Amino acid sequence: MTTGRKRTAILISGRGSNMRALIERARDPSYPAEIVLVLSNRPEAAGLAFAKESNIACAVVDHKIYAGREEFERAMQVLLELHRIELICLAGFMRMLTPWFVAQWPGRLLNIHPALLPAYRGLHTHARALADRAKIHGCTVHFVSPGMDEGPIIAQAEIPVLDSDTPESLAARVLAQEHILYPAALARVAEGLVSVTENCQANGA
Numbered sequence: 001m002t003t004g005r006k007r008t009a010i011l012i013s014g015r016g017s018n019m020r021a022l023i024e025r026a027r028d029p030s031y032p033a034e035i036v037l038v039l040s041n042r043p044e045a046a047g048l049a050f051a052k053e054s055n056i057a058c059a060v061v062d063h064k065i066y067a068g069r070e071e072f073e074r075a076m077q078v079l080l081e082l083h084r085i086e087l088i089c090l091a092g093f094m095r096m097l098t099p100w101f102v103a104q105w106p107g108r109l110l111n112i113h114p115a116l117l118p119a120y121r122g123l124h125t126h127a128r129a130l131a132d133r134a135k136i137h138g139c140t141v142h143f144v145s146p147g148m149d150e151g152p153i154i155a156q157a158e159i160p161v162l163d164s165d166t167p168e169s170l171a172a173r174v175l176a177q178e179h180i181l182y183p184a185a186l187a188r189v190a191e192g193l194v195s196v197t198e199n200c201q202a203n204g205a
């Protein structure tokens, strides 16, 4: 029986707290996406244990054993096709993806970033926001394009930066928002309410 829920894979490299938030939200049968595969590029990724406990198919494609980036991605692509994946959520997946891979998933490849893009692409976003004395910080869910932390924005959540914040306290408050934002953004994409236009804008965001 087909339920019409979008078959979704989550790609992780580590802790997997966003993965967990997505899995927990998608347990509701009325949620429009179903998490059917968790794929890690690191065998030791902590998030794999929770995915296994949740009876979700888990796979490891260890990037270190492939000759190059594209061979690694082709191995992932085979698994994604075998599991008839329709949407992919990157959740702390720490590999840059090639234009080839990104082109396989137009409007179907999402990422979460711990900053209000286009501000603070890359790493150490919380420390950089504090160094700039930013008053507002937050997180972004966006469609993936070949550039790092680029691509049409689907949704953002803002939080105030407190005078007392450290990078750790700010990270914790942003992470709590990520866990709300990502399931909400995935639902909108899975329902077809947000899509990518030909000029690479998010339509309906």
Ligand code: GRF
Pocket: 014, 015, 016, 017, 018, 019, 091, 092, 093, 112, 113, 114, 139, 175, 178
């Ligand atoms: C999150 O802050 C996410 O925004 C970033 O990497 C971190 C992953 O954390 N892309 P987790 O593995 O989901 O706990």
